Amino acid sequence: MPPPGVCMNIISARHMKDGYGTVTNPERFLNQDFHQMKQYCLIRQVRYIDEMFPPDRNSVGSGILKPSDLARVVWLRPGKIVPNPSFVVDGVSRFDFGQGLVGNCWFLASIGALTFQNHILGQVVPLEQNFDENYCGLFHFRFWRFGRWVDVVIDDKLPTIDGRLIFVHSRDPTEFWPALLEKAYAKVCGSYTDMNAGTPAEALVDFTGGVHICINLANPPPNLWEMMCRAGQSKSLMGCGTQQGATSANTVLPNGLVQGHAYTVTGVKEVMSREQIVNLVRLWNPWGQGEWNGDWSDQSPLWQTVSPQDRDMCLSVRDDGEFWMHLQDFCKFYTDLDICCLCPDFLDGNSICHWRTSFYEGRWVAGTTAGGCMNNPGSFWTNPQYRVKVDELSSECSEKQGEKNMLVSLMQKPDKRNRHLVQTLHIGFSVFEVPENYVAHRGKFPASFFSMNKPVAQSKTYVDARDVMEFMALKPGEYLIVPSTYSPNETASFILTILSKAETHVHENSGGLEPMEVKESIAGENGENDESRRTLFRQYSDKYEEVDAEQLQRLLNEKILKGELKSGGFSTDACRSMVALMDTSVTGKLNCEEFVLLWKKAVTYQEIFSHSDVSKTGTLSLSELRNAIIASGKKVSDEMLNLMALRYGTSSGHITLESFISLLLRFDCMYRPCRGDSSLSREAQTSLSPVTSASSSKAFPGQLRDIISPVCL
Structure with a gap:
């Protein structure tokens, strides 16, 4: 069974569709x-x-x-x-x-x-x-x-x-x-x-559910003051922090500021002093006391150089933790400015243009969808991929050439409730333009795509923060966004948020279920024919020429797959599920033809397993599982692949032959409704009914239930 967190993610997704979580x-x-x-x-x-x-x-x-x-x-x-x-x-x-x-x-x-x-x-x-x-x-x-x-x-x-x-x-x-x-x-x-x-x-994000924008004050944008003014006028929340000292202690510096301390930006004001414009930032210390004592502090003589109106409006000579300072001093003594907003229209001041938001939850799973950064060319392509189509801007959103029009935010979700136990990974993302020869491509882009195409935008660096973001300019066209951890094989959940001025169309680019026939050559020459299979069947069948789960267990473990089983063979429960899936006559047992069909499938899957086990360990790693699924002629989404690994993998993350055969038998039954196969057993039709009314990735909730269900093979 998958861990409870996986089930809770599925339940949460269903609740969100019903309006919960708003x-x-x-x-x-x-x-x-x-x-x-x-x-x-x-x-x-x-x-x-x-x-x-x-x-x-x-x-x-x-x-x-x-x-x-x-x-x-x-x-x-x-x-x-x-x-x-x-x-x-x-x-x-x-x-x-x-x-x-x-x-x-x-x-x-x-x-x-x-x-x-x-x-x-x-x-x-x-x-x-x-x-x-x-x-x-x-x-x-x-x-x-x-x-x-x-x-x-x-x-x-x-x-x-x-x-x-x-x-x-x-x-x-x-x-x-x-x-x-x-x-x-x-x-x-x-x-x-x-x-x-x-x-x-x-x-700030937990109070608003909004977008977090972080500005490095050591290298601020040239329009920082204009951005802060617009943020102050909009419904944005702003905070900032000072540089950490030699120790973790909150040391009070001679200038009155506290090292390694968070402050609130409570206002901005432009005043005239000595016939020059001065940009002032107001900050508040959450200690409720302790203030800056430099230029423009409460006792600064510079307040005598402004108009009485500005002085009365701004100056409050109290030790309440709030003070003013020049923008230059603000950038000098504070490391970063955090702005949280529901809509980032303050970035360019165009409040007429409405930003559109797309929100996606995903997961990196070691061995399947955790390929690491682009330093790992052999596995980078396995990361989750999101395909984005950017339309032309509407007339009210007209922009200058090269003006930034999209904000991408990547947030990692914790796997533990206790905050101090959460270990954040180094995360980032890359954005690729989809060339003409790939526009018609469906499913996950292969490693060859990333070896021939360079990112047109990406997060500046991989950081071990809760979230990273990047504001970028993208011309109309199709793009691929690939979120990743810095190192491969790191498991974590994430949220990808895309805000755009233009209309965008986003979908996960992992590919859904698409029925494809397994090539007969995969099974190879196994030296058996149907008549010899029937002969063996009769040696184990009852007087009605049927076998139950216990008889099937002996046949599989002792005669058909002998010597190939690493975990002690198929369990009785697994064989009961096989009978339920293959029992088209609905007798609770398998007749001769049903048994022969099961045997053929088992031998075919055994051959696929053997070809995919390139490490020759007798088990499949999670990366080998992906290749084995592809070799079986089926396409599967990243989320489905992750859940397969969780449901059928051992604690070490490997898949045994028995688990692989059980998985593909169940998976094959999921394909048959899409093909209109009427030979599906009653048990399989009942358990898989949500899939029959949907296609491709739209059938996802029902398919997930089948893959992770405790009654699965």
């Missing part, structure tokens, strides 16, 4: 239903305690508190901390809170940006929650997590020492939305400790 209809995180739980608590008149994120030391995690301090932690509800708690007091502001003991400045900086966008804030933080009407200690928040929105339920027990909150805390001790929001995100990450260290981009 911001208006989010999925229930850990299958906890907020409304049902609240109704239960109100009826029973009890206060909710979350068993999935319990108020204990496991939810705090290890490493951020000394063992002696961890032993002093007491989880208290807000009503036990202050007499009259409130969810929100006098609106939501970045000045409501300050950072606690966990190093999650990246998360709090993102909350600071979130407070500027009320619509987005309301999606993440349901503001109607309170401690008055129908209070039962139950709250919920919504986050975008790797392709879908999830609704996260928590209880309101918060970790304290001596009655004080140890993590994020509000300036007004009666306000608790920041502490509860932090707890909900800690639950998503695995624990409070799992929130330690990160970049604002991660939380």
Whole structure:
């Protein structure tokens, strides 16, 4: 059976088609239903305690508190901390809170940006929650997590020492939305400790489900100021970070900035100073204190050189963590600028032209679809491929020659819930133009294509980040996008997002099922004829000249495939499935003709197996499996190939002859409905019925169920 995560991916895909996972209809995180739980608590008149994120030391995690301090932690509800708690007091502001003991400045900086966008804030933080009407200690928040929105339920027990909150805390001790929001995100990450260290981009994307654009401030684009101004005017969230020092400590520099620290970009302003235009950037420290003390800081005399109106509008001489600095100093002391937006129209200022979004989930699987970067010419072609057709721009989207019109983002999905256990791979992508001689090509582009064609665009470098993106200019035509890890044979899931000004048509380029006849020569001369097969059959059959699963098991293991079996032979269950698939007479047994047909197939598949086993190990590696499937005359999508490997492969990733024969028998039955074959057994027709009404990759959900089903061969 495939791992549970594979099944969950399929279930999630089906739910998305039914509308689940959207911001208006989010999925229930850990299958906890907020409304049902609240109704239960109100009826029973009890206060909710979350068993999935319990108020204990496991939810705090290890490493951020000394063992002696961890032993002093007491989880208290807000009503036990202050007499009259409130969810929100006098609106939501970045000045409501300050950072606690966990190093999650990246998360709090993102909350600071979130407070500027009320619509987005309301999606993440349901503001109607309170401690008055129908209070039962139950709250919920919504986050975008790797392709879908999830609704996260928590209880309101918060970790304290001596009655004080140890993590994020509000300036007004009666306000608790920041502490509860932090707890909900800690639950998503695995624990409070799992929130330690990160970049604002991660939380900005999780708050919006938008596109992340990262700008390297050491080499900024010439129109950086214009981009920041447009981003500030649009519904974009912006964060940034300072260079890490010699250690991981957040050292405060003489200029007041903190090393290795995240900040929020809270505004941009153009002022006149001494008859010159000055571009100013406003930033906020999520500590709630500690500010820049250079030019244009709160105490800088340069504020006396601007108009009284600008000074009154901008200057606030308070130690609240917010300050102004010149754009040049911003680029000098900060490493990168993260902008997260739902639509990247701020990049060129053309708000009339609407960007179109395509969203695809995929997976690299070692041995089948994880070919590594272009340094691996023999395997690069096996990576997932996405074919994109870019149309001419509409009249309102007219652009200058060479102006960038497409944004490609690649995000890798974690395979573990606990954030600190996730190991990101070095990822990137390449974009190839499809030449005329390949326009009619169907299915995966071969290795020869990539040896003769160079990328027209690609991510700048392979980085071990959660996501990489590239903004590019593509003229109308057809293109191939190939996402990959840097090294081959690295397994991971990913999300590919394509935003384009022009109308685009995108599809996965791995090829679906296409029936092709197996060449008779593949079977070779096996020295047996049908009459000798019938003679052997009669020696094992019952008085009705039929064999059941146990008799078939002996025939296969002892007479037909003797000496070739590496795993002890076919099991009884596998033979029962064979009988069910080949039993066209629906008797529960195989008659002579059904047995002869099965024998022919088994010998043919044995020959294919032998030819494909180039390593001569008696098993197929996952890359050899791909060749064996092709040799059998069938075409299969990458996703199907991945699931075959998971379903039929051993723990070492190899396929035995028995598993290969079982796989192809099942696979052959999937082909027969497409051919209109009426000889399919009742069991096969029933289990494969979703495939018969669809063709090629459109039959994917039904085919997946057959390949991974526990009753498969």
